[in-house]
Amino acid sequence: MPKDTGIGASSKRREDVRFLTGKGRYTDDINVAGQAHVVFLRSDMAHGRINSIDTADAAAMPGVIRVFTGADFEGVGTIPCGWQVTDRHGEPMQEPPHPILAQGKVRHVGDPYAAVVAETAAQARDAAEAIVADIEELTPVIDMKAALADGAPKVHDDLKNNLCYDWGFVEENKAAVDEAFQNAAHVTTLELVNNRLVANPMEPRVAVGDYAAHDDSSTLYTTSQNPHVIRLLMGAFVLGIPEHKLRVVAPDVGGGFGTKIFHYAEEAFCTFAAKAIQRPVKWTSTRGEAFMSDAHGRDHVSKIELALDADHNFTALRTETYANMGAYLSTFAPSIPTWLHGTLMAGNYKTPLVYVNVKAVFTNTVPVDAYRGAGRPEATFQLERVVDKAARELGVDPVELRRKNFITEFPYQTPVAVEYDTGDYNATMDKLLELIDRDGFEARRKESEARGKLRGLGLNCYIEACGIAPSQLVGQLGARAGLYESATVRVNATGGLVVMTGSHSHGQGHETSFAQVVSDMIGIPEDQVEIVHGDTANTPMGMGTYGSRSLAVGGSAIVKATDKIIAKAKKIAAHLMEASPDDVELKDGAFTVAGTDKSVAWGDVTLAAYVPHNYPLEDIEPGLEETAFYDPNNFTYPSGAYACEVEVDPETGKVDVISFAAADDFGNVVNPMIVEGQVHGGVAQGIGQALLENCAYDENGQLLSASYMDYAMPRAHDVPMIKVDHSCQTPCTHNPLGVKGCGEAGAIGSPPSVVNAVIDALQSAGHDVTHIDMPLTPPRVWAAMNGANATGGGGTAHGRSVGAGDTATH
Structure with missing residues (x-):
């Protein structure tokens, strides 16, 4: 019987009472007596040299209290990065400064180079338009591979080049991996893009800085997922405020998805300016600002290769990834494509040899950092797409190929450092097959064909490492904070x-x-x-x-x-x-x-x-x-199996998700209703990435998807009813609750499910298409079916592949 209270009960969320009745207290609801308002003047070019900024006219406008430029922050610290990565040659990553307001150069569209503080936000906006800036436009670098070419313009003049780091993991495996590929009975290769995303939480970022002269203390109200970390980074490394003199308050926060983890320049500015003008200073981001100032997610270009023996056992895995850092290093950015990505490339499988290479690249784009799943979705997408492709090349059941290679004994030491403590991947797969009625799929496919639609079924497995830990280990890996x-x-x-x-x-x-x-x-x-x-x-x-x-x-x-x-x-x-x-x-x-x-x-x-x-x-x-x-002594390792059924309209290329099922192992479950909601939300975001969302720049570094007119968020009709099951429970062995994480699973397992389903639909109709890069928009799917000229994203010897370079996507 379901419990009525305590652990295991689906207790209703008590916080929803205030949220659903309009009683929530968000940062924008906070107004401090005497506050002023700030508006940031942001670069409209991706790369430019600042020759001069004339603020005289702006400073004289009604209501203006003070105009700030980068010159006002000389001697002030810059926004720190919280993780240092050492490359495969033993060299530390290149780590450029990130000033609060741009100094010397602007490095991406949206880079703030001046700020106006005025009595009202409207007066500040008017005055910002009166600032005259002489900024010499420079050639930007947007494409990651072009950014690494000899002679490419440098995002940061004082760096050697645009390569942040060249990371290899596990480096001592490389020779053995290469040998395994030479001896393989079959090799499957896939090139793919993990598309850049904008997080778009419901509540945009807000910062309110307040200063108390009587005790020389500062308070920052901000939309943050980790106020203590903001206090540490901003106080110790940027503004030099002792922690006992700095209070950071993050009240109700309307969604984060990773983008509110990081310390942002606007937070430091409001805190600094409040002391400078001896008045509280408030900033509320517009949605347009959010697109070009909030950290973006994903943006990887990868090649993955899977080696198999004659009995279809996985013998080795090899990947090469270009990971976009954007113009500056955000708080946790260097760790996302390395320690949160490379360590998950074993997946659910007992592949004995794995080698991962990641080249992190500076470009003239918004910084990229953690987005729901943070490295694990990127790893899972690569792995589960190449396994599915291998099954098709070998002519074997994709479920049975996975089962043959599942890890079945625990604890299991992977070849990529982490040790899985518990799991039962066959159990979650069994539950998934029960949920989706796989035996009845062919009948459903025929019914779709009768209506002129192509129906496809996509399955995949995932494993996640979450509850990142322990501090001693992550410290050795480059983390600059305890976890x-x-x-x-x-x-x-x-x-x-x-x-x-x-x-x-x-x-x-x-x-x-x-x-x-x-x-x-x-x-x-x-x-x-x-x-x-x-x-x-x-x-x-x-x-x-x-x-x-x-x-x-x-x-x-x-x-x-x-x-x-x-x-x-x-x-x-x-x-x-x-x-x-x-x-x-x-x-x-x-x-x-x-x-x-x-x-x-x-x-x-x-x-x-x-x-x-x-x-x-x-x-x-x-x-x-x-x-x-x-301080935990290991990650937790939730896992699961997901399935998606789609219908593709062959006339237009439009994809409809018809059904979705998720069988997860989250260990012990405290509140089943909350867990189900977390999975629903993650799956919706994953479907958004797979079919709709894409943050795009043109060759000049202009953000083409800078509003909801151009950036397609998933709507209710894009997401089907989702079957969620978490009855397969292998409790975590090293925390007192036996729990594993659940918040990111849906976003990890759903994108490959959707793409696998679309490929299945197209191949069922005789289309020789092995891969389509996300998002699978109607033009991109139509191009794949109709043999339109396609570039980028992974042509292979085993069929056509349609990718991010397609003209059909624009």
């Missing part, structure tokens, strides 16, 4: 309690699921547990929320702190019942002495903790409050 999490549990005298967590919620339902965990441990109603997050003044130092780490890392810290609370409460209860603490048990909100009828209620014990008239002070301190930090 632990923290919690403080404060019990009130009347028995209710407050949990202060370093995690941050921006749609994940923390206020509900974290309360379920504590409620279950103590045996008190969930409404007696309050969750506090998002304010560095009220919560212990934590790393925030991203990478599906909330329960696995943040929840584990809460468990550890609650364990400390229970241990102390048992001592108090033992004293009250004149028993040994070792004999005291806590269940359903009451303490009992084993084997007796002695009992004392939770509330009586908590009251005694704060009214210590009746226990020995030399043994027990008054009060009931504990803090814990949790």
Whole structure:
């Protein structure tokens, strides 16, 4: 029977009451008395040398308080990168400065080079238009391979070239991998593009800086997934503000998807300017600004090769990827195509040899960083597309080829450093086949053909590494911060309690699921547990929320702190019942002495903790409050199998997703309803990437998809009803809850499912098409079916491939 409360119950999200009734408190709702407003003047060219900026007319306009340029930030720190990658030759990556306002050059469309602070946003906008800038246009580099050519214009003049790093992993495997390919009975090769995406959370970014002269302290209100990290980066490395003098508050945040992890120039500017003008300064991004200032996602060009023996066993995997960094290094950008991508190239398979090469490239485009899944979707897409293509080349069932190569014994040490602790890939595949009625597919295909449509079925598997850890390991890999999490549990005298967590919620339902965990441990109603997050003044130092780490890392810290609370409460209860603490048990909100009828209620014990008239002070301190930090000793490894059925209109190339099923292994599940919602959201984003979304630049570096008129977001009719199952559970062995991450799975497993389904539909009608690059727009699919001239994205010896270079896509 389903549980009604605690771990395993589908408790309704308590935070939805305020969100659905308009009572949420977002950063733009915060208005500080006396605040001014800032508008940034952003470059309209991709690459240019700043000769001069004349701000005199702007400064004289009504309401203008001050105009800032890059010159005002001489001597101020630049936006730091939080991860350093060492390349395959042992050299550290090239790491250029990222000024708050451009200095010397502008490096992408949207790069801010001046800012106007005025009484109103309208006055600031008017004044910004009066700034006269002499910017000499330079030749931009947009294409990654062209950016690495000899003599290519340099994005940063003080760097050797546009190569950030040339990373090889595992470098000592390279010779053995090459030999395996020479000896292979069959090799499948695929070239593909993982298209650039714009995150587009519902709430655009906002920053409000405030300065208090009486104690020389600063406060930043911001739309952030990790306020403590912003405080650390901005305070220590940019503005030189001691942490005890800097408060960062991230209130309700309307979605993040990775793009709100990073420290942005606008946050530092508002904090700096507030002190400079001795008034609060507020900035609210427009949607147009978001397209050219928020970090983008993905943007990889890859070649992947799979070697198989005569019995169809995978013997080696080899990849080469060009990863776009954009014009500057965003906070976690270097780690995405390396340690969050290369370490997942084994996938669900026991391939003994893997070699991954990644060339990270600077271009005159918006910086690229983590987007939902962050490296794992890129790895899964490559791997699951090449496995599907291999099955077609060999004429074998794609499910059976996968099963033959599944890892079946755990723990399993992969050839790419990580060790999977648990999993059952056959079980999730079995569940998926049950969900989709594969045996009935041919009948459904014939029914579609009768209506003039081509029907295809695509399947794939995925594995994810999330809850990134441990700090000691990631430090060796280049992380410049720890990746632990923290919690403080404060019990009130009347028995209710407050949990202060370093995690941050921006749609994940923390206020509900974290309360379920504590409620279950103590045996008190969930409404007696309050969750506090998002304010560095009220919560212990934590790393925030991203990478599906909330329960696995943040929840584990809460468990550890609650364990400390229970241990102390048992001592108090033992004293009250004149028993040994070792004999005291806590269940359903009451303490009992084993084997007796002695009992004392939770509330009586908590009251005694704060009214210590009746226990020995030399043994027990008054009060009931504990803090814990949790640093996991491994990733968690959720996995699953996904399937998609599509119909393709052969007249237009339009693809409709008819059905979708997801069978996931998330370990133990705290709130099934929240998990199902997370999968739904991820799948919708994956379908968006596969069929609709594409962030495109022209050869001059102009952003062609800079609004919703040109950037196609998925709508309700693009997403079918989704069958979600998470009954296949292999609990994580190294966190106290046995949980794995669930927030990114849908976005990892869905893109290859959709593409595999479209290829299946086309091949069923006799079209010799082996690959089409995302997004599979109607013109691109039509071109593939009709033999239109196609360039880019991966022509192979085994059929035609249609890619991002097609004129048919424009």
